[in-house]
Structures are given as structure tokens and as C-alpha cells.
Amino acid sequence: MRYQIVLTGVGGQGTIFLVKLLARCALNKGIDFIGTETHGMAQKGGTVISYLKIGDFKAPLVGEGQADLLLGLYPTETLRFLHYLKPEGYIVTNIEDGFPEINGFNVFTVKASELAVKGEVNPKSLNVFILGYALKVIENFPFSKEEVEKAIVELNPRFADVNIEALNKGYGVVM
Amino acid sequence: MKRTLLGNEAIAWGLLYAKVDVMAAYPGTPSSEILETYQKLVRQKNLPAYVEWSTNEKVAFETAYAAAITGKRAACGMKMVGLNVASDALMSSAYIGNKGGFLIISADDPGFYSSQTEQDSRYFAKFARIPALDPSSPEDAFRLAVIGVNLSEKFEIPVILRPVLRVCHGRQIVDIPDFEFEGREGKFERNIERWAAVPRNPRLKQGYELLEKLQRIAQFNYDEFLKPQVEKLRGGKLLIIASGTSYSYVLEVLEDTGLKADVLKIDMPTPLPSEKLSDLISSYEEVIVFEETYPLVEEQIRHLGNVRGKLTGDVFQIDEVTHDRVADTLLKRGHISRNIYVGKEYEGEVPPRVPALCPGCPHRTVFYGMKKVFGNKAIYPSDIGCYTLGLNQKAVDTVLCMGASVGLSCGFSKSDTEKPIVATIGDSTFLHAGIPPLIDAVANRHKFVLVIMDNSTVAMTGLQPTPERIGNVSIPKIVEGCGVKPLILDYDGTIKTTVEFFKKVKEIYEKANGPVVAIVNEFCTFDKEKVKLPGKFAKVDQDKCTGCGHCINDFGCPAFEWNDEGKVEVNPYFCVGCGVCLSDLCPFDAFVEDVR
Ligand code: SF4
Ligand code: SF4
Numbered sequence: 001m002r003y004q005i006v007l008t009g010v011g012g013q014g015t016i017f018l019v020k021l022l023a024r025c026a027l028n029k030g031i032d033f034i035g036t037e038t039h040g041m042a043q044k045g046g047t048v049i050s051y052l053k054i055g056d057f058k059a060p061l062v063g064e065g066q067a068d069l070l071l072g073l074y075p076t077e078t079l080r081f082l083h084y085l086k087p088e089g090y091i092v093t094n095i096e097d098g099f100p101e102i103n104g105f106n107v108f109t110v111k112a113s114e115l116a117v118k119g120e121v122n123p124k125s126l127n128v129f130i131l132g133y134a135l136k137v138i139e140n141f142p143f144s145k146e147e148v149e150k151a152i153v154e155l156n157p158r159f160a161d162v163n164i165e166a167l168n169k170g171y172g173v174v175m
Numbered sequence: 176m177k178r179t180l181l182g183n184e185a186i187a188w189g190l191l192y193a194k195v196d197v198m199a200a201y202p203g204t205p206s207s208e209i210l211e212t213y214q215k216l217v218r219q220k221n222l223p224a225y226v227e228w229s230t231n232e233k234v235a236f237e238t239a240y241a242a243a244i245t246g247k248r249a250a251c252g253m254k255m256v257g258l259n260v261a262s263d264a265l266m267s268s269a270y271i272g273n274k275g276g277f278l279i280i281s282a283d284d285p286g287f288y289s290s291q292t293e294q295d296s297r298y299f300a301k302f303a304r305i306p307a308l309d310p311s312s313p314e315d316a317f318r319l320a321v322i323g324v325n326l327s328e329k330f331e332i333p334v335i336l337r338p339v340l341r342v343c344h345g346r347q348i349v350d351i352p353d354f355e356f357e358g359r360e361g362k363f364e365r366n367i368e369r370w371a372a373v374p375r376n377p378r379l380k381q382g383y384e385l386l387e388k389l390q391r392i393a394q395f396n397y398d399e400f401l402k403p404q405v406e407k408l409r410g411g412k413l414l415i416i417a418s419g420t421s422y423s424y425v426l427e428v429l430e431d432t433g434l435k436a437d438v439l440k441i442d443m444p445t446p447l448p449s450e451k452l453s454d455l456i457s458s459y460e461e462v463i464v465f466e467e468t469y470p471l472v473e474e475q476i477r478h479l480g481n482v483r484g485k486l487t488g489d490v491f492q493i494d495e496v497t498h499d500r501v502a503d504t505l506l507k508r509g510h511i512s513r514n515i516y517v518g519k520e521y522e523g524e525v526p527p528r529v530p531a532l533c534p535g536c537p538h539r540t541v542f543y544g545m546k547k548v549f550g551n552k553a554i555y556p557s558d559i560g561c562y563t564l565g566l567n568q569k570a571v572d573t574v575l576c577m578g579a580s581v582g583l584s585c586g587f588s589k590s591d592t593e594k595p596i597v598a599t600i601g602d603s604t605f606l607h608a609g610i611p612p613l614i615d616a617v618a619n620r621h622k623f624v625l626v627i628m629d630n631s632t633v634a635m636t637g638l639q640p641t642p643e644r645i646g647n648v649s650i651p652k653i654v655e656g657c658g659v660k661p662l663i664l665d666y667d668g669t670i671k672t673t674v675e676f677f678k679k680v681k682e683i684y685e686k687a688n689g690p691v692v693a694i695v696n697e698f699c700t701f702d703k704e705k706v707k708l709p710g711k712f713a714k715v716d717q718d719k720c721t722g723c724g725h726c727i728n729d730f731g732c733p734a735f736e737w738n739d740e741g742k743v744e745v746n747p748y749f750c751v752g753c754g755v756c757l758s759d760l761c762p763f764d765a766f767v768e769d770v771r
Contacts, residue, residue, distance in 0.1 A: 083518030
């Protein structure tokens with residue numbers, strides 16, 4: 001099992017929570033995990049990028065052209081870090097109005113910010129919503145929805161209901 | 176038990192595992208979570224340990240060092256520029272040494288992610304003639320934190336642990352063995368010869384002792400860290416020597432490319448027993464050294480064989496280590512035939528996203544009001560903190576180091592007497608290093624305005640508490656004690672009040688013949704205790720917006736965006752409802768409330 005994810009977004013979108021969540025899934029499953037995340041420069045709206053490596057890895061950063069999945073919480077940041085993705089890798093991203101045609105990758109988009117502004121998705125759980133969507137569309141994702149749900153409960157029981165709801169909403173997005 | 180830990184968390188666990196019962200730190204990215212975690216664990220488990228956020232790194236150093244003098248085990252934490260501040264104490268403590276273990280954790284930031292310099296704390300260790308440990312991963316940081324404390328106690332010498340950003344903010348599954356924590360009773364034993372050694376003879380004696388200690392530590396380095404590895408090396412064409420995180424990248428690149436080479440990990444880059452490595456190094460056709468950030472290891476072994484690194488121009492000389500940079504060296508030296516670490520960039524244009532103050536941050540309104548009143552001609556020295564980003568509003572002209580807004584203003588006031596000088600500094604930075612230059616300004620009649628933007632928190636590094644919050648320290652009283660009666664504004668979220676306040680400040684400044692201090696009581700939007708956002712969201716009336724750009728250029732809330740018609744829009748996803756832009760910003764009154 002070797003799976004590399006680059007997770008991008010803007011400050012305040014809760015990328016670190018997703019890193020913790022997937023690290024927890026790995027721990028539960030007895031798989032190794034290493035990654036690195038953006039802290040500090042806390043300013044909301046700034047570029048945020050995290051690297052997650054599930055399986056037998058040593059170094060925290062993902063090498064360019066190596067990621068299996070580019071998970072994007074904000075469209076401009078998804079495009080900005082495209083070069084981390086390997087050929088035929090997956091892009092699963094939040095978009096606003098449109099998203100350019102990108103060849104050579106498996107692209108899945110969802111208008112999550114809009115749902116958040118409308119109140120259909122809790123804005124604080126937009127991160128988990130996108131993950132739910134990714135779980136649905138990606139083949140060979142290292143963890144199942146049930147495994148992620150379990151980790152959500154373990155990590156933050158207080159907000160578990162909201163997050164699991166968002167995860168399932170994302171999972172249920174009709175393509 | 177296995178846990179998923181941030182490197183900084185792993186270090187905190189290491190300190191407790193090594194029975195460190197005193198820790199002091201000053202926050203600074205990427206080091207801040209070390210003390211935060213240590214404090215959290217001490218509270219959760221109700222451990223007999225003392226922990227504090229200190230006013231600056233020198234105070235943190237001295238607080239922890241004193242504990243180590245009394246025989247307790249102690250640690251202090253900081254980012255590398257903080258070590259500059261603590262260096263006076265560091266240099267001297269190296270001669271004097273300690274009784275209980277004393278670990279100095281100085282987190283480096285190769286790649287300038289959130290620092291004004293890249294410097295390499297390992298050089299401070301070499302400079303002070305003390306050992307440095309360079310962890311390669313969060314797991315390794317746990318191990319070396321424990322070793323560091325024990326090593327320090329064994330040789331009675333301060334030890335520097337130097338994790339880089341990718342270790343501090345790396346996350347990994349780390350196995351923390353079960354342990355019992357116990358503290359120690361501190362006992363200061365008078366020893367004037369040692370603790371109060373003066374020049375020349377007592378210090379000279381300590382100097383000789385230090386040199387002799389270093390010899391023994393270099394031997395320890397060989398026995399503990401190097402020899403077990405050297406015995407297993409197979410010999411051959413290529414030896415890669417790697418210190419810190421570089422080691423992890425080298426292992427991955429070798430695995431990805433299938434290149435066979437021997438690898439020697441350096442845990443303690445100084446003191447290095449170079450002569451002992453002589454036979455080894457000369458037995459390889461080529462030796463490549465990877466390390467962050469300066470060539471410390473390379474300098475010590477380059478004369479021993481065909482050693483390639485930063486000094487020979489074969490290895491990156493600045494910025495952090497990546498797979499790509501390691502592979503690039505191996506490719507150029509002919510060890511691999513292709514650099515596989517290339518991806519496909521997006522071919523279109525991605526709008527740049529420059530760091531900006533948060534939407535709703537009071538700093539933005541204060542900069543706007545200040546600039547409006549003092550104009551373009553003024554010089555705006557500033558300091559280290561979120562408010563450095565006032566540069567987007569052209570309300571920040573200089574950034575040097577902690578406290579320098581005040582010191583530079585002293586100098587500007589005498590060197591360019593034509594221009595008004597309006598300096599900005601945050602509360603924590605003021606208390607850290609802004610007070611001595613303010614005293615200087617009073618004593619020597621340096622005329623400038625100092626705006627203290629007080630949100631009573633260290634916002635930039637994640638809301639660490641300040642002396643105001645934990646100990647009722649009063650900035651207005653400090654300023655008054657320095658000899659200036661400050662003008663005070665309680666930020667009310669309107670441009671109007673802010674501008675009026677600065678008009679008053681300007682009047683007083685014009686008549687002054689020394690420093691004028693203005694304190695603005697603000698809040699950080701992340702600060703749940705203090706934040707005041709009225710929930711007045713904004714949108715732009717497209718008929719009224721002329722596209723003049725005033726709001727974006729001079730105010731610049733990140734929610735403002737240009738649209739295809741050349742007009743401004745508010746991105747509702749980013750608007751936090753501070754309501755500031757609704758009045759006195761747009762010359763055409765185009766901002767209107769967006770009732771949600
Ligand atoms: S973190 Fe706080 S102080 Fe810093 S820019 Fe954001 S709101 Fe302002
Ligand atoms: S109200 Fe205006 S200034 Fe405040 S966050 Fe919204 S757009 Fe920005």
C-alpha cells in the first residue's frame with residue numbers, strides 16, 4: 001500500500017483536520033503515515049498545502065509528479081499545485097463557476113463553496129464534504145467510508161455528527 | 176503506544192520521556208507547538224513540571240538554564256531568529272555548563288516559509304562549541320530529544336536540537352514507549368568559581384575544559400551514532416552523507432530510482448570526529464553531502480576525499496531539500512539517467528494569492544486610517560507579526576527583526592528630518608524587544624509616532640497568551656513609565672473613528688519634540704474571547720462601482736475581487752461580516768449590506 005495525496009486550499013478551510021483524519025485512519029489500519037502541513041501565517045485566504053503519504057515512506061514532502069491524488073478545497077489552489085500529480089492521477093476539487101479542461105488526469109469537480117454559502121453544507125465541514133466526494137469517485141482509495149467515519153468520531157466526538165453528515169453528503173453527490 | 180504526532184508534539188513527548196520538568200519558550204513558527212503540547216500534557220496528566228511562555232527567547236533561555244543549574248532537567252524552545260536574541264546567554268552558558276540536562280530547541284525554516292532569514296542553528300552550536308542534533312523526521316525528533324537531554328546531563332553542556340520546518344510540522348505515526356514521569360527538586364549550590372566565573376583566569380580555565388569536553392563528545396558521536404553505521408557500509412563507488420531531513424529524502428530517492436549507494440546518517444553534525452571518518456571517505460570514488468541549510472558537515476570533511484556538496488556547487492545552496500533537488504545532484508554527477516520528479520504545470524494563468532491580513536482583521540482598518548492621515552510621504556517602519564502584511568496597503572516600509580520598528584525610527588528621525596515617521600508594532604513584539612528603543616527615543620528625543628497595535632495575543636503563531644493576558648501587565652503603564660503618555664483608541668470597527676483618532680495623533684505629533692505613542696486596542700479574528708464582528712456582510716452595487724480600485728489598493732480585504740467587467744465584487748465565501756467596508760471606504764458608496 002503506497003498512496004500519496006497533495007491537499008490544497010486556502011487558510012481557514014480545515015486542511016489540517018483532514019491530514020489528522022487520514023493519519024488516524026492509517027494508524028487504525030496499521031499502515032505507516034508521514035506528511036507535512038502548513039501552520040503559522042494563519043491568515044485566512046492564504047494558500048495552504050499539505051502532503052500526505054500513506055504507506056512505507058520516509059520523507060514528508062511529496063515529490064513533483066508523484067501524487068496519486070490532488071484534493072482541492074479551493075479551485076485556484078488546485079490549479080496552482082497541479083505539478084505534484086502523476087500522469088492519470090486523480091483531481092477531486094471544489095470549484096466556483098467553471099473549471100478549465102485538463103487533460104491527462106481523472107478530474108472530478110463539485111461546487112462546494114456555493115453549497116456552503118447557501119447553507120446546504122456546513123462551511124466548517126466543507127473539507128470533510130470534499131473528502132466524502134473523493135471517497136465516492138476514486139478507485140483504490142486507501143480507506144473506506146466506514147473507516148473514515150470511525151476516525152472522525154475518534155478525532156473530534158463533539159462535531160462528529162456534523163462532519164459525518166457532510167461526509168455522506170459529499171459521498172452522495174450525483175455526478 | 177502509537178500516535179499520529181506532529182514533529183513538535185513528538186519533541187514535547189520526548190522532553191517528558193526524558194523527565195524534563197521545566198520548559199520555557201517564546202512562540203515562533205515553526206516551533207510554537209512544542210511548548211503548547213508540553214503544557215497540554217503537563218496539565219492533562221497533572222505532572223509536577225513548570226512551564227511558561229516567556230517575554231522573549233533570552234528570558235526563556237535563562238529561565239530554563241537556571242533550572243538546569245539547580246540540577247533540574249530543562250528545555251527552552253524558539254525559532255532560529257529567537258536564538259539570535261538568546262545568543263548572549265547561549266555563548267556564555269557553553270563555558271559554564273549545567274548540572275541537569277539542558278536542551279535548547281531551535282527550529283529552522285529552510286525555504287523562508289515564515290521567517291526573515293534562513294540561517295542554520297547548527298552553526299550556532301559550532302560557534303558556541305556545544306553539540307547539535309539534527310533530526311530527520313518526527314519519529315527521529317522524539318529519539319534525539321531524549322538523547323539530547325541525557326547527553327547534556329552526561330557532559331554538563333547545553334545541547335541544541337535543531338528540527339527544521341518539515342520535522343516540526345511533519346506528521347508521522349510515532350511509537351511512544353510507556354514511561355513514568357518524575358520531577359526533581361532543584362538545589363542551587365553556591366559555586367562562585369563556576370556560576371560566576373569572571374575574566375580572565377576562571378573563564379580561560381572553563382575555555383580549556385570546554386575544548387576537552389568537545390573532544391569527548393566527538394568520540395561519543397563516533398561511538399554512538401557513526402560506528403554502528405560505518406560497520407555496515409558495503410563500500411563501493413558512491414557514499415551519500417546526509418544530515419537531518421536530507422537523510423529521509425535520500426532514502427526515498429534511492430528507492431524510487433533504484434540507485435545503489437551507501438548512506439551515512441549524521442545525527443550530530445557538530446562536533447564531528449572528522450579524522451575518524453578519513454579512511455571511510457577516502458575509500459569511495461565519490462562522496463556527496465546533503466544537508467540543510469549551510470554546508471556544516473561538508474566543511475568538516477571536504478579535505479578527506481572526493482567530497483561533493485554545496486561548496487563544490489553540486490548541491491542546492493539555499494531553500495529546503497526536496498526529492499527534485501536530491502535527484503538533480505545525482506543526475507548531474509552521472510549517478511542516475513533521469514530526474515523523475517517532474518510534473519505537469521497548469522498551462523493557464525492562476526491568479527497570485529499573496530499573503531494578506533484576514534478578512535475582518537482590525538489591523539487593516541488601522542493601517543487604512545493611519546495612511547489616510549499621514550499620507551504617502553511618511554516613512555512607515557514596521558515589525559514582525561501579522562501586521563507586517565500592512566505592506567499590501569503600502570503602510571509598511573521596513574521589516575528588519577523583532578523590535579526594529581522602534582530602533583529604526585530612532586535612526587530615521589535623525590537621518591531624514593523631512594518626513595514624518597509612523598512606526599507600527601504589535602503588543603507581543605513591543606514587550607519582546609520594543610521597550611529599550613522606546614526608552615532610547617525618550618532619552619534622546621527621537622521624534623516619531625509609534626502605533627502599538629494591541630490585540631493582546633501572539634496572533635501570527637497561533638494565539639499564544641501574552642503578559643497582558645496572563646499577568647495583567649499593562650502596556651499603557653509601561654509606555655508611561657518610559658516617559659510618554661500614550662493616546663488610546665478602542666477599535667470600534669469603523670473607518671471614521673479610526674481616521675479621527677489618527678488626526679488627533681497627528682496634531683500632537685506636530686507639536687512634539689520626542690516620541691508620540693498611540694495604542695489601539697484591537698482583537699484578532701481568531702480570538703474567540705475578544706473577537707467582535709457585527710455580522711454585517713457586504714456586496715458591491717455594480718451600478719455604483721466605477722472600478723477605480725481604491726478599495727482593493729488601499730484597503731484590500733481578501734474578499735474583494737475584480738470581475739470580468741472591471742468592477743469589484745465581494746466573494747461571499749470569504750466575507751466574515753465585519754462591516755468595515757460599508758462606510759467611508761468607497762468614494763462612490765458602492766458597498767452595501769448583503770443581508771444573509
Ligand atoms: S491572525 Fe488575527 S491578527 Fe493576524 S491577520 Fe488574522 S485576524 Fe489579524
Ligand atoms: S464586510 Fe467588507 S471588509 Fe468586512 S469581511 Fe466582508 S467584504 Fe471584507
